[in-house]
Amino acid sequence: MSLAVEVQGLIKYYGKVRVLDGIDLEIPSGTVMGLLGPNGAGKTTTVRIVTTLLAPSSGRVQVAGVDVLKDPARARTRLGLSGQYAAIDTNLSGFENLRMVARLYGMSHKRSADRATELLAALGLEHAAGRRAGTYSGGMARRLDLAGALVCRPPVVVLDEPTTGLDPRGRLDMWRVIGELVDDGTTVLLTTQYLEEADLLADRITVIDRGRVIARGSADELKTSIGGDKLTVTLAAGQDPKPAKQVLAQVGIGEPLEDPAADQITVVVGDGTRTMVEALRRLDDAGICILDADVHRPSLDDVFLSLTGKSTDRKLSECRTDTVQEEILS
Numbered sequence: 001m002s003l004a005v006e007v008q009g010l011i012k013y014y015g016k017v018r019v020l021d022g023i024d025l026e027i028p029s030g031t032v033m034g035l036l037g038p039n040g041a042g043k044t045t046t047v048r049i050v051t052t053l054l055a056p057s058s059g060r061v062q063v064a065g066v067d068v069l070k071d072p073a074r075a076r077t078r079l080g081l082s083g084q085y086a087a088i089d090t091n092l093s094g095f096e097n098l099r100m101v102a103r104l105y106g107m108s109h110k111r112s113a114d115r116a117t118e119l120l121a122a123l124g125l126e127h128a129a130g131r132r133a134g135t136y137s138g139g140m141a142r143r144l145d146l147a148g149a150l151v152c153r154p155p156v157v158v159l160d161e162p163t164t165g166l167d168p169r170g171r172l173d174m175w176r177v178i179g180e181l182v183d184d185g186t187t188v189l190l191t192t193q194y195l196e197e198a199d200l201l202a203d204r205i206t207v208i209d210r211g212r213v214i215a216r217g218s219a220d221e222l223k224t225s226i227g228g229d230k231l232t233v234t235l236a237a238g239q240d241p242k243p244a245k246q247v248l249a250q251v252g253i254g255e256p257l258e259d260p261a262a263d264q265i266t267v268v269v270g271d272g273t274r275t276m277v278e279a280l281r282r283l284d285d286a287g288i289c290i291l292d293a294d295v296h297r298p299s300l301d302d303v304f305l306s307l308t309g310k311s312t313d314r315k316l317s318e319c320r321t322d323t324v325q326e327e328i329l330s
């Protein structure tokens, strides 16, 4: 397994404040790493160091085999960076922006124009190619910025909060584009504060909080690490919850929790589906009427709560948009 990005013991002080406290990252070539954490966790600081824009206080960074600190110029040829705020010239059209970037990279006039056209098509912007970038929607501007980062076909692309502030439509478009990048074999380091985004896009996730790695693994592993599935049973109207709770306590792990407002009882279970069948049989034997039962895996929200001992910070939960979730599920 070759590593496209390797970060070891990254430490960064701003004055006396240690904002990165020993970050390690390993990203195998052709995979997506999600760097997940709340506002102020140190995501941007990390990606700025990885992309040569900022020097660490100590630590080592390699990108595509190049030591970023010793040879930043060469490392830059391996990297594309697209940030949270689009860096484009709003007076130029989309086409002109990309052609200019290509020219800056030393491509010929003809190659620059061809590459600009190619990228506009790939990012779904061909209809707006001739329009001033200043008239673009937030999502379009962000995709144009990403296109600029792809001009030289870098093997490693770094995306700092690519969908923060976008509406659901813009977010979906960006997710599609990132998915296509990955299908082409590009290695992606993506920061996000959206749990569902990391869940959807990343092969592996590194959760950071206050400059430290607090967990890593695939979304599945992170979810499994905090315990089994959850079984939720909805009682029929007027059904006494007490006996149902007793039955669920026998099949589950730990104490069942009751949500009286929804007539629901939830319990953590080991083997979700098998336990559900057993629970339904026992509830039926006990003459307890239920309306519904379902098993679900913990969400990354649950993971974050369990890791940090606090609910995802307000910012995180505010950012969750149920519309987006529905759209990606459908």
Ligand SMILES: Nc1ncnc2c1ncn2[C@@H]1O[C@H](COP(=O)(O)OP(=O)(O)O)[C@@H](O)[C@H]1O
Pocket: 014, 019, 037, 038, 039, 040, 041, 042, 043, 044, 045, 046
């Ligand atoms: N130039 C700077 N000077 C001082 N502190 C900074 C500077 N940039 C970021 N910080 C601090 O470093 C911490 C991490 O910031 P950042 O990497 O931007 O977090 P994130 O991108 O995860 O929101 C925050 O506490 C932030 O206030």
Ligand SMILES: [Mg+2]
Pocket: 043, 044, 045, 160, 161
């Ligand atoms: Mg940031």
